[in-house]
Amino acid sequence: GENVEQHPSTLSVQEGDSAVIKCTYSDSASNYFPWYKQELGKRPQLIIDIRSNVGEKKDQRIAVTLNKTAKHFSLHITETQPEDSAVYFCAASRAAGNKLTFGGGTRVLVKP
Amino acid sequence: DGGITQSPKYLFRKEGQNVTLSCEQNLNHDAMYWYRQDPGQGLRLIYYSQIVNDFQKGDIAEGYSVSREKKESFPLTVTSAQKNPTAFYLCASRIPSRGGEKLFFGSGTQLSVL
Numbered sequence: 362g363e364n365v366e367q368h369p370s371t372l373s374v375q376e377g378d379s380a381v382i383k384c385t386y387s388d389s390a391s392n393y394f395p396w397y398k399q400e401l402g403k404r405p406q407l408i409i410d411i412r413s414n415v416g417e418k419k420d421q422r423i424a425v426t427l428n429k430t431a432k433h434f435s436l437h438i439t440e441t442q443p444e445d446s447a448v449y450f451c452a453a454s455r456a457a458g459n460k461l462t463f464g465g466g467t468r469v470l471v472k473p
Numbered sequence: 474d475g476g477i478t479q480s481p482k483y484l485f486r487k488e489g490q491n492v493t494l495s496c497e498q499n500l501n502h503d504a505m506y507w508y509r510q511d512p513g514q515g516l517r518l519i520y521y522s523q524i525v526n527d528f529q530k531g532d533i534a535e536g537y538s539v540s541r542e543k544k545e546s547f548p549l550t551v552t553s554a555q556k557n558p559t560a561f562y563l564c565a566s567r568i569p570s571r572g573g574e575k576l577f578f579g580s581g582t583q584l585s586v587l
Contacts, residue, residue: 463517
């Protein structure tokens with residue numbers, strides 16, 4: 362089955378700096394890669410996703426890049442703000458109807 | 474917080490006891506999921522159901538059971554066979570989309586052993 366590894370497990374950045382979280386996956390047939398954000402005491406929420414036919418996707422201050430050859434994808438947060446403090450999870454799946462496999466999560470702390 | 478309701482928010486289990494976690498959705502979604510969240514281990518899939526009256530084991534199904542008699546409901550029973558049940562349990566449903574598992578999560582149930 363699919364295995365997703367996520368690094369780092371914790372990340373502390375100064376407000377205004379950038380944050381990068383990296384994930385690797387094992388199943389070369391995976392073609393859908395979402396990112397979820399879980400604020401303290403709240404439910405995980407989808408913040409951005411990318412499919413294997415796209416190399417990069419941006420949404421305001423967040424972006425995701427995908428390298429299919431190396432089987433890794435990354436989340437980039439620019440101009441970090443205190444409200445970006447949360448746990449971020451990457452995930453992978455083959456296609457609609459297939460289950461998601463999550464990474465272990467990254468706790469991001471943005472220091473004012 | 475509409476959409477998916479999990480109850481109770483906190484649950485305590487005694488040794489040898491079965492407990493059931495409730496998950497109800499009013500989103501008319503076909504697929505529903507149960508995940509277990511432990512610190513530093515991400516979200517691990519327990520069971521999932523693509524349609525009413527059908528469900529499949531996930532990666533850590535041992536010690537758990539589910540039913541899907543109604544589209545709206547997907548309860549999870551943590552049996553006495555689950556020796557380490559203390560965790561945060563999240564229920565989710567799948568948002569219909571073209572290609573990709575977009576999940577909408579409930580607020581979770583924290584289960585602890587007395």
